[in-house]
Amino acid sequence: MQPKSIVLTKNDIPRKWYNILADIKMNPPLGPDGNPISPDMLAPVFPMNLIEQEVSTERWIDIPEPVLDVLSIWRPAPLTRASAFEKALGTPAKIYFKNEGMSPPGSHKPNTAVPQAYYNKMFGIENITTETGAGQWGSALSFACAQYGLTCKVFMVRISFDQKPYRKAMMQTWGGECIASPSSETKAGRDALEKDPNTPGSLGIAISEAVEAAVGDTSGKTRYSLGSVLNHVMLHQSIIGLEAKKQFEIAGDYPDIVIGCAGGGSNFAGLAFPYVLDKINGRDIEIYPVEPKACPTMTRAPFAYDHGDTAGYTPLLPMHSLGHNFVPAPIHAGGLRYHGMAPTVSQLINEGLLAPKSVGQMDAYKAGILWARTEGFIPAPETTSAIAQVVVEAEKAKAEGKEKTIVFTFSGHGLLDLGAYEKYFAGELSDFTLEDAEIEESTEILKNYPKPQEMKSR
Amino acid sequence: MQPKSIVLTKNDIPRKWYNILADIKMNPPLGPDGNPISPDMLAPVFPMNLIEQEVSTERWIDIPEPVLDVLSIWRPAPLTRASAFEKALGTPAKIYFKNEGMSPPGSHKPNTAVPQAYYNKMFGIENITTETGAGQWGSALSFACAQYGLTCKVFMVRISFDQKPYRKAMMQTWGGECIASPSSETKAGRDALEKDPNTPGSLGIAISEAVEAAVGDTSGKTRYSLGSVLNHVMLHQSIIGLEAKKQFEIAGDYPDIVIGCAGGGSNFAGLAFPYVLDKINGRDIEIYPVEPKACPTMTRAPFAYDHGDTAGYTPLLPMHSLGHNFVPAPIHAGGLRYHGMAPTVSQLINEGLLAPKSVGQMDAYKAGILWARTEGFIPAPETTSAIAQVVVEAEKAKAEGKEKTIVFTFSGHGLLDLGAYEKYFAGELSDFTLEDAEIEESTEILKNYPKPQEMKSR
Numbered sequence: 001m002q003p004k005s006i007v008l009t010k011n012d013i014p015r016k017w018y019n020i021l022a023d024i025k026m027n028p029p030l031g032p033d034g035n036p037i038s039p040d041m042l043a044p045v046f047p048m049n050l051i052e053q054e055v056s057t058e059r060w061i062d063i064p065e066p067v068l069d070v071l072s073i074w075r076p077a078p079l080t081r082a083s084a085f086e087k088a089l090g091t092p093a094k095i096y097f098k099n100e101g102m103s104p105p106g107s108h109k110p111n112t113a114v115p116q117a118y119y120n121k122m123f124g125i126e127n128i129t130t131e132t133g134a135g136q137w138g139s140a141l142s143f144a145c146a147q148y149g150l151t152c153k154v155f156m157v158r159i160s161f162d163q164k165p166y167r168k169a170m171m172q173t174w175g176g177e178c179i180a181s182p183s184s185e186t187k188a189g190r191d192a193l194e195k196d197p198n199t200p201g202s203l204g205i206a207i208s209e210a211v212e213a214a215v216g217d218t219s220g221k222t223r224y225s226l227g228s229v230l231n232h233v234m235l236h237q238s239i240i241g242l243e244a245k246k247q248f249e250i251a252g253d254y255p256d257i258v259i260g261c262a263g264g265g266s267n268f269a270g271l272a273f274p275y276v277l278d279k280i281n282g283r284d285i286e287i288y289p290v291e292p293k294a295c296p297t298m299t300r301a302p303f304a305y306d307h308g309d310t311a312g313y314t315p316l317l318p319m320h321s322l323g324h325n326f327v328p329a330p331i332h333a334g335g336l337r338y339h340g341m342a343p344t345v346s347q348l349i350n351e352g353l354l355a356p357k358s359v360g361q362m363d364a365y366k367a368g369i370l371w372a373r374t375e376g377f378i379p380a381p382e383t384t385s386a387i388a389q390v391v392v393e394a395e396k397a398k399a400e401g402k403e404k405t406i407v408f409t410f411s412g413h414g415l416l417d418l419g420a421y422e423k424y425f426a427g428e429l430s431d432f433t434l435e436d437a438e439i440e441e442s443t444e445i446l447k448n449y450p451k452p453q454e455m456k457s458r
Numbered sequence: 459m460q461p462k463s464i465v466l467t468k469n470d471i472p473r474k475w476y477n478i479l480a481d482i483k484m485n486p487p488l489g490p491d492g493n494p495i496s497p498d499m500l501a502p503v504f505p506m507n508l509i510e511q512e513v514s515t516e517r518w519i520d521i522p523e524p525v526l527d528v529l530s531i532w533r534p535a536p537l538t539r540a541s542a543f544e545k546a547l548g549t550p551a552k553i554y555f556k557n558e559g560m561s562p563p564g565s566h567k568p569n570t571a572v573p574q575a576y577y578n579k580m581f582g583i584e585n586i587t588t589e590t591g592a593g594q595w596g597s598a599l600s601f602a603c604a605q606y607g608l609t610c611k612v613f614m615v616r617i618s619f620d621q622k623p624y625r626k627a628m629m630q631t632w633g634g635e636c637i638a639s640p641s642s643e644t645k646a647g648r649d650a651l652e653k654d655p656n657t658p659g660s661l662g663i664a665i666s667e668a669v670e671a672a673v674g675d676t677s678g679k680t681r682y683s684l685g686s687v688l689n690h691v692m693l694h695q696s697i698i699g700l701e702a703k704k705q706f707e708i709a710g711d712y713p714d715i716v717i718g719c720a721g722g723g724s725n726f727a728g729l730a731f732p733y734v735l736d737k738i739n740g741r742d743i744e745i746y747p748v749e750p751k752a753c754p755t756m757t758r759a760p761f762a763y764d765h766g767d768t769a770g771y772t773p774l775l776p777m778h779s780l781g782h783n784f785v786p787a788p789i790h791a792g793g794l795r796y797h798g799m800a801p802t803v804s805q806l807i808n809e810g811l812l813a814p815k816s817v818g819q820m821d822a823y824k825a826g827i828l829w830a831r832t833e834g835f836i837p838a839p840e841t842t843s844a845i846a847q848v849v850v851e852a853e854k855a856k857a858e859g860k861e862k863t864i865v866f867t868f869s870g871h872g873l874l875d876l877g878a879y880e881k882y883f884a885g886e887l888s889d890f891t892l893e894d895a896e897i898e899e900s901t902e903i904l905k906n907y908p909k910p911q912e913m914k915s916r
Binding site: 073103168172369373374377 | 463468530531532538542560561562564601604605623624626627628630631632633827830831832833834835836873874876877879880883
């Protein structure tokens with residue numbers, strides 16, 4: 001029998017993260033006054049050890065032993081050959097996937113939730129606050145906080161809170177507290193409720209509530225945590241690609257094409273950044289972040305300074321952005337409905353090291369269902385976008401008669417998103433496209449901010 | 459770092475199943491006339507190659523290569539040391555779990571769904587029918603049928619069908635057809651609907667519908683499939699224990715106590731039967747099947763001939779049974795709400811090779827939540843019963859100051875059962891106990907059937 005997966009032993013988990021900041025130049029984040037912010041300005045929000053990671057330019061950073069202990073609950077994640085999917089497509093391409101759906105919360109998110117909880121604990125923090133949209137991040141952080149005995153308070157966008165009661169139960173099972181946002185616990189929440197008592201909420205309001213709840217705790221024992229976009233999140237996720245490289249070595253193969261879906265950018269960066277390093281060093285490799293056509297941050301939005309949140313409380317970050325007031329169409333890949341893109345991913349696009357792609361929702365579900373019927377695992381809605389791009393590349397390889405090697409991150413399973421599949425089968429889903437005028441309108445606000453410099457790292 | 463899991467490579471998947479029928483004597487199943495049934499009487503229901511497995515007394519049976527190919531999507535399953543759970547309990551016991559929650563449908567069920575679909579395919583069958591209660595089995599069989607290009611029709615008990623729409627979506631994603639039972643597609647269904655158009659349905663009616671739909675297809679291309687109780691199901695599940703034995707060899711350890719929850723008996727048998735063989739050969743080892751106090755088949759019900767289904771369509775099987783009209787309390791471990799117990803498990807209890815235990819629902823959830831907060835994976839409601847017994851044994855080891863080695867099957871994750879956890883946190887769950895008089899009443903019907911012989915295999 002041909003082994004299907006390349007399985008590493010627990011002792012093969014990488015011992016260091018890869019930090020892309022060692023290899024690219026970046027525009028700095030700006031404060032409200034338009035000047036670069038200093039690390040201590042972030043101290044009320046994040047613990048200093050994580051702020052140091054956020055700005056570090058060391059190429060390799062040690063993964064602490066107690067973090068490895070918890071990661072080893074599900075890591076190393078298998079790298080698996082999707083031979084049944086290949087056969088169904090009739091492609092000469094070899095398709096591999098890195099399965100991040102095996103973690104307890106079912107996605108790649110705990111790769112950073114665990115170290116973030118650990119560093120908070122080490123800094124003497126006892127409580128973490130965060131926001132969550134569809135619920136993946138709030139679940140992962142609740143799981144991680146349980147491991148280190150921290151409390152976890154999650155502000156969940158009310159419409160998702162009401163639609164997905166299972167997510168609340170999941171967080172509660174791990175000891176997390178999940179509150180519908182806007183809530184009456186914060187000023188930001190009370191203001192929003194006063195304006196509209198029946199508001200469905202938004203990620204922007206939820207971020208404001210979580211930050212306020214952290215900063216407002218005068219005991220100094222509470223901090224805020226973010227699940228994507230920031231540099232230290234990309235750092236923690238690099239374990240995905242570092243493992244994959246070891247596994248490809250065992251398989252005696254190396255990818256021609258690396259693919260990942262990208263909302264804030266973290267699961268994509270996790271697999272891709274270690275390969276970006278190879279590309280910088282001259283390796284011939286294509287690297288594609290994939291976004292939904294309904295939220296085309298990378299493929300159609302300008303590179304600009306913008307806030308990370310809708311309310312405009314965060315520093316200005318240099319990124320491809322549709323403008324922080326942009327409200328994407330209600331596609332089911334909730335994790336890809338973000339107006340911006342991680343500054344690191346954005347910079348790599350500018351440097352021509354990444355070639356972003358976009359796919360439609362219907363193609364994504366079609367690809368996801370073919371995947372489930374061949375490879376078994378039901379993908380999360382976000383993951384189906386990556387799979388749709390894999391189909392495009394596999395068909396190209398077929399047309400060209402080339403045996404290309406493709407790898408992508410299976411970022412999570414869809415077992416808590418089956419409602420979306422139900423709607424697909426009931427014919428209730430559709431594609432969404434954006435007019436140029438809509439993008440012009442939503443990015444108008446970016447003209448108020450300083451312009452980031454065009455940087456070339458080499 | 460101490461490795462947490464013992465990970466086998468794909469090439470270490472066992473190549474043969476273990477058949478307990480080689481090592482114990484059994485009472486035969488009886489037909490409507492009270493005489494032992496012959497294999498050909500089952501031919502309209504099951505394909506002949508599976509019937510041959512059902513009655514085989516060969517000790518080792520080859521696993522076909524195409525079955526291994528599909529099992530290798532998630533097998534070998536990790537054997538993991540639950541060190542964080544041990545620490546939380548403060549026990550000197552070493553606790554290991556065999557994680558069967560990593561399969562695409564999230565439970566041990568595909569271990570038999572895959573070979574059953576394969577043997578049907580080999581026999582020229584094109585369509586499989588089955589019933590499902592909570593949905594685990596219908597999901598697993600839909601997944602397996604997709605792998606071999608068979609259609610799968612699942613009659614799902616209406617109340618579960620309505621309460622758990624995600625299960626239908628899951629089956630649909632794998633190409634399965636999920637129908638609320640009773641349906642108008644069969645005579646059994648129409649009769650039930652005529653009696654009560656608003657009936658919530660029952661597993662008994664659903665089995666009748668599935669059998670009727672298979673037998674009634676005059677093309678001869680349709681058969682029925684059962685997910686537990688029968689001998690060939692126990693055979694297919696033995697892969698769990700055979701893998702675990704290889705892993706314990708690598709760990710340089712051997713269990714003192716083997717534990718599994720038991721509804722129909724298949725996940726328990728899967729881990730336990732290979733260890734029963736060791737026990738028969740003189741090894742000192744305790745083996746505990748665990749059931750809910752609300753459905754005490756093994757601990758309080760007589761050994762008798764009874765039907766496998768409520769409607770009484772199946773042959774009479776020799777088993778511990780509460781009587782086929784018994785309706786257990788509405789505990790959330792739906793997979794453990796079965797009136798009987800696999801004939802093989804029942805016979806091993808009679809021979810003193812197994813020592814059954816029972817646990818209450820509240821203790822089970824309490825144990826399951828401690829598990830989630832330490833080991834991360836949220837257990838299925840059924841699995842929490844096994845964990846509750848692990849807690850009992852770990853505390854006993856602590857009281858006795860003994861470093862015992864305990865292993866149990868983590869039979870599945872609870873990501874589609876989070877509603878039950880929600881109810882637990884809302885204080886809406888409770889324990890159920892049965893009066894002796896209730897058991898006397900429900901087992902009254904067993905007096906109408908022949909008595910099985912008391913058999914001792916050695």
